[in-house]
Amino acid sequence: MSQKAxxxxxxxxARVSVSSVSRALNNYPHVSEALKMxxxxxxxxxxxxPAFLAHSLRRxxxxxxxxxxxxxxxxxxSTIYEAxxxxxATNGYAVTLVSSRNxxxxxxxxxxxxxxxxxxxxxxxxxxxxxxxxxxxxxxANIPTVMLDRAPVAGExxxxxxSDHESSIREAVRxxxxxxxxxxxxxxxxxxxxPTQQRFRAYQEAxxxxxxxxxxxxxxxxxxxxxxxxAEALLLMRNRPLPTALIVAGxxxxxxxxxxxxxxxxxxxxxxxxxxxxxxxxxxxxxxPVTAIRRDLNLLGKTxxxxxxxxxxxxxxxxxxxxxxxxxxxxRESSDYLCDG
Amino acid sequence: MSQKAxxxxxxxxARVSVSSVSRALNNYPHVSEALKMxxxxxxxxxxxxPAFLAHSLRRxxxxxxxxxxxxxxxxxxSTIYEAxxxxxATNGYAVTLVSSRNxxxxxxxxxxxxxxxxxxxxxxxxxxxxxxxxxxxxxxANIPTVMLDRAPVAGExxxxxxSDHESSIREAVRxxxxxxxxxxxxxxxxxxxxPTQQRFRAYQEAxxxxxxxxxxxxxxxxxxxxxxxxAEALLLMRNRPLPTALIVAGxxxxxxxxxxxxxxxxxxxxxxxxxxxxxxxxxxxxxxPVTAIRRDLNLLGKTxxxxxxxxxxxxxxxxxxxxxxxxxxxxRESSDYLCDG
DNA sequence: AAAGTGTCGGAAATCGTTTTCAGACTTCGA
DNA sequence: TCGAAGTCTGAAAACGATTTCCGACACTTT
Numbered sequence: 015m016s017q018k019a020x021x022x023x024x025x026x027x028a029r030v031s032v033s034s035v036s037r038a039l040n041n042y043p044h045v046s047e048a049l050k051m052x053x054x055x056x057x058x059x060x061x062x063x064p065a066f067l068a069h070s071l072r073r074x075x076x077x078x079x080x081x082x083x084x085x086x087x088x089x090x091x092s093t094i095y096e097a098x099x100x101x102x103a104t105n106g107y108a109v110t111l112v113s114s115r116n117x118x119x120x121x122x123x124x125x126x127x128x129x130x131x132x133x134x135x136x137x138x139x140x141x142x143x144x145x146x147x148x149x150x151x152x153x154x155a156n157i158p159t160v161m162l163d164r165a166p167v168a169g170e171x172x173x174x175x176x177s178d179h180e181s182s183i184r185e186a187v188r189x190x191x192x193x194x195x196x197x198x199x200x201x202x203x204x205x206x207x208x209p210t211q212q213r214f215r216a217y218q219e220a221x222x223x224x225x226x227x228x229x230x231x232x233x234x235x236x237x238x239x240x241x242x243x244x245a246e247a248l249l250l251m252r253n254r255p256l257p258t259a260l261i262v263a264g265x266x267x268x269x270x271x272x273x274x275x276x277x278x279x280x281x282x283x284x285x286x287x288x289x290x291x292x293x294x295x296x297x298x299x300x301x302x303p304v305t306a307i308r309r310d311l312n313l314l315g316k317t318x319x320x321x322x323x324x325x326x327x328x329x330x331x332x333x334x335x336x337x338x339x340x341x342x343x344x345x346r347e348s349s350d351y352l353c354d355g
Numbered sequence: 356m357s358q359k360a361x362x363x364x365x366x367x368x369a370r371v372s373v374s375s376v377s378r379a380l381n382n383y384p385h386v387s388e389a390l391k392m393x394x395x396x397x398x399x400x401x402x403x404x405p406a407f408l409a410h411s412l413r414r415x416x417x418x419x420x421x422x423x424x425x426x427x428x429x430x431x432x433s434t435i436y437e438a439x440x441x442x443x444a445t446n447g448y449a450v451t452l453v454s455s456r457n458x459x460x461x462x463x464x465x466x467x468x469x470x471x472x473x474x475x476x477x478x479x480x481x482x483x484x485x486x487x488x489x490x491x492x493x494x495x496a497n498i499p500t501v502m503l504d505r506a507p508v509a510g511e512x513x514x515x516x517x518s519d520h521e522s523s524i525r526e527a528v529r530x531x532x533x534x535x536x537x538x539x540x541x542x543x544x545x546x547x548x549x550p551t552q553q554r555f556r557a558y559q560e561a562x563x564x565x566x567x568x569x570x571x572x573x574x575x576x577x578x579x580x581x582x583x584x585x586a587e588a589l590l591l592m593r594n595r596p597l598p599t600a601l602i603v604a605g606x607x608x609x610x611x612x613x614x615x616x617x618x619x620x621x622x623x624x625x626x627x628x629x630x631x632x633x634x635x636x637x638x639x640x641x642x643x644p645v646t647a648i649r650r651d652l653n654l655l656g657k658t659x660x661x662x663x664x665x666x667x668x669x670x671x672x673x674x675x676x677x678x679x680x681x682x683x684x685x686x687r688e689s690s691d692y693l694c695d696g
Numbered sequence: 697a698a699a700g701t702g703t704c705g706g707a708a709a710t711c712g713t714t715t716t717c718a719g720a721c722t723t724c725g726a
Numbered sequence: 727t728c729g730a731a732g733t734c735t736g737a738a739a740a741c742g743a744t745t746t747c748c749g750a751c752a753c754t755t756t
Contacts, residue, residue: 021743031705036744044703063471067412068742071711076408078451078472085437092433096426096454103453108472110419110451112444113437131407131419131449240636269636276640295581295610296637299617361712372736377714385733409712412741 019060028056039064070132078108079135079322080128084116085238090265090292090311091139094162097315098137105323107134114140116238118206121148129155135322137162158325160318165208166336171325174336175318179209179291180216182307182341183261186289187220189305189345190259194353195287199232199250199257201243201271203264210235213263213291232257236267243270251278258353259287265294272300287349302347309341360401369397380405411473419449420476420663421469425457426579431606431633431652432480435503438656439478446664448475455481457579459547462489470496476663478503499666501659506549507677512666515677516659520550520632521557523648523682524602527630528561530646530686531600535694536628540573540591540598542584542612544605551576554604554632573598577608584611592619599694600628606635613641628690643688650682 025032030049037045038053056062070076079102083091099109112128114120121140125148128136138152139162149167152159158171166174190198200217202210214233221228231253236243243262247270250257262271268290275282282288283302290297293308317337366373371390378386379394397403411417420443424432440450453469455461462481466489469477479493480503490508493500499512507515531539541558543551555574562569572594577584584603588611591598603612609631616623623629624643631638634649658678 032743033706033745034704037704040744046703049704064744065412065742066472067408067417068711069744071406071408071412071713072742072744074711086427086440087430087434087437089428089430089433092430093428096428096456099427099452099454100456108451108453108468110449111440112449113440115437115441127449130404269640272640296640299610299613299637300640301642362714363712373713374715374737375735378735381714385735387734390734406712409741410714412743413712413714415741 018065019062021062021064023060024053024056024062027060028052075134076132077106078110078131078133079137080125080131080133081109081111081137082121082124082128082140083111083113084140086111086113088238088266089294093311094139094315094318097312098319099315101316101319102323105319118148122151125151125155129157133157135159135326137318137322139163158322160322160325162318163209163314173321173325173334175314175321176336176338177209177309177314178338178341179212179307182343183213183216183291184220184223185343186261186305186307187217187224189343190261190287190289190349191220191224191226193287193349193351195259196226196353197229197232197255197257197259198226199260200234201246201250201260201262201267202233202235203267204237205235209291210263213261217261229253236270238266240266240270240273243267244273245270247271247274248277251275251280256280257286259289259349261289261291263291265290265292265296268292268294268296268304272296283348283351287351287353289343289349293344297346300348304348305346305350306344307341308344309339314339359406360403362403362405364401365394365397365403368401369393416475417473418447419451419472419474420478421466421472421474422450422452422478423462423465423469423481424452424454425481427452427454429579429607430635434652435480435656435659438653439660440656442657442660443664446660448664459486459489462486463492466492466496470498474498476500476667478659478663480504499663501663501666503659504550504655514662514666514675516655516662517677517679518550518650518655519679519682520553520648523684524554524557524632525561525564526684527602527646527648528558528565530684531602531628531630531690532561532565532567534628534690534692536600537567537694538570538573538596538598538600539567540601541575542587542591542601542603542608543574543576544608545578546576550632551604554602558602570594577611579607581607581611581614584608585614586611588612588615589618592616592621597621598627600630600690602630602632604632606631606633606637609633609635609637609645613637624689624692628692628694630690634685638687641689645689646687646691647685648682649685650680655680 021032021035025035030053034049035053038050081095086092102109112124114124136157136159138159152167152172153169156171161167161174163176202214204210218228232250234246234250236246243266262268280286288304290304290306293306297304297306362373362376366376371394375390376394379391380398422436427433443450451472453465455465477498477500479500493508493513494510502508502515504517543555545551559569573591575587575591577587584607603609621627629645631645631647634647638645638647
């Protein structure tokens with residue numbers, strides 16, 4: 015019935031010129047109140063919305079930003095996304111979400127797709143550490159970009175928001191050592207994955223500080239699937255002496271590890287102390303509740319959005335290039351006991 | 356350095372006209388091999404990619420589809436999304452995701468935003484049942500639309516994909532009744548929420564079939580927050596006699612209810628039988644594992660994508676308008692015992 | 697009275713494509 | 727050999743906005 019009205023229809027209906035309509039609707043100076051009123055009225059009457067494509071084509075910006083993730087099915091990512099998207103939406107941006115399905119080699123293609131859609135900004139939180147082509151693309155595309163909990167990329171308009179994984183991991187190791195543990199296992203995500211690298215480094219440094227030799231066979235890395243994490247956990251548990259404590263990096267790993275421990279009949283919080291790196295619902299509802307590193311995912315998303323918006327607006331002015339947000343170790347029953355070993 | 360090359364640059368570089376470039380690149384008939392070769396070569400040399408905005412403006416379609424959700428932080432939704440988005444991506448569509456943040460009154464605005472971006476299709480899985488304005492908008496916008504696990508909407512190009520919640524709920528009630536339960540509680544999502552309505556109806560019918568009078572005080576509805584679900588569960592547990600079994604509709608409700616049961620010192624699988632409506636990781640890892648209704652979320656997403664693509668292509672031809680996918684009750688220890696009450 | 701200032705309309709350029717139209721050239725059958 | 731049909735190609739018109747340029751007023755101000 016009502017084919018979408020064009021700016022010409024509005025002009026005709028308000029008995030003014032198209033240029034006046036454009037000026038009135040975009041709040042340009044030198045336009046009288048009376049004319050503005052007439053135009054706005056006519057626009058509302060015809061339910062006029064400027065054609066997005068024509069508008070963007072002429073203006074040269076799409077008011078939409080691209081969000082690249084490894085998997086949106088990861089509850090941590092989706093929570094961050096929700097927060098960021100809300101902040102962006104209130105600033106008039108729509109966001110197109112692309113998932114690389116945890117395949118790092120797809121990153122480049124995904125970014126290229128987003129760039130071809132001429133997004134005004136980019137938030138990158140792809141699964142594995144982006145390989146060289148993807149990083150180079152970000153550098154050269156000259157699109158304002160925020161790396162979200164990922165390694166920073168050199169570039170004029172590239173920013174980064176990170177969580178301070180290291181300090182909490184160090185605190186966790188100290189906590190375990192204080193409770194008498196000397197065989198502390200570690201299961202990380204993929205080795206190229208930035209948070210995994212940070213956590214692993216902190217784990218090693220904290221062990222060194224406590225003068226505890228790292229046992230290589232108690233260290234494993236898993237991909238982003240529960241079944242793989244399960245398998246790696248089982249492999250780790252084959253070693254003797256068994257670890258008396260275990261740090262699992264990430265919620266997927268946690269799920270796999272819990273399954274493996276149950277299969278091995280190892281009681282969390284008695285036979286083995288457990289520390290998780292994401293404070294998801296499971297950690298609080300599990301019996302016993304499991305110690306975890308909490309971070310404000312909402313703040314993380316909001317900060318990424320804010321930084322990106324600044325990067326788009328300031329056009330390269332001075333802003334913080336990388337922001338590191340705090341984390342907090344929440345000690346629960348899974349690790350809050352003295353090791354008798 | 357290299358500003359994006361336009362079709363004119365390619366034309367100039369290949370020493371042909373712009374129209375020929377367009378024809379060659381879009382595989383139109385009546386273009387000689389020689390010319391095509393020259394054009395393709397020049398295009399590659401300049402790394403030419405057609406400008407999305409201009410392309411879409413002229414063609415009248417954006418090759419992007421809008422996805423409206425209540426909250427992407429819900430793991431069930433995000434899993435479905437991931438599957439649908441992958442299917443759409445392989446068909447050349449990008450998807451812009453909009454969350455109404457579980458506020459039903461925002462649905463209309465979100466849809467309007469998506470429509471103004473001139474999406475070629477719409478998948479709607481907003482949180483609560485869309486109120487009248489949103490439904491009317493979908494009807495009138497004449498955009499191919501798939502309602503995902505939501506009430507179907509009358510309209511020429513509106514389709515629906517649903518899960519068969521009823522049959523599994525009926526099976527669950529029968530299962531509980533067979534085990535001797537006669538006081539079976541029910542906690543649903545918001546009353547306007549379509550899956551909640553279906554589950555609740557099935558719950559009532561199954562009770563009636565078993566000639567068990569429904570106790571109104573054992574029925575509660577919660578919003579989409581864990582704290583609210585927690586509160587509602589506590590309220591439900593105030594009644595005497597206590598229910599010996601509980602059906603919780605949805606993963607958020609499950610989390611709240613588990614917290615409440617723990618607070619009340621009620622042992623799941625002994626004091627009270629528990630049946631959940633989403634088979635998330637938690638249900639399998641919880642001790643005891645909790646009985647849940649499983650459905651193929653991947654299939655759900657893929658089916659929605661397929662239906663939408665057909666709706667876009669067939670332009671109103673005959674296809675299935677609504678598809679109902681099966682569900683399956685997975686009985687675990689939380690309910691697999693005889694009621695002694 | 698001349699000059700400046702604010703307001704508005706009309707025409708036209710622009711963004712980068714796709715699509716239509718018409719002309720030029722080949723091929724082919726009568 | 728001539729017209730018709732078919733193949734190739736380029737020029738120009740869309741698509742729907744924003745933006746620029748210029749001219750026409752109606753007011754002030756000097």
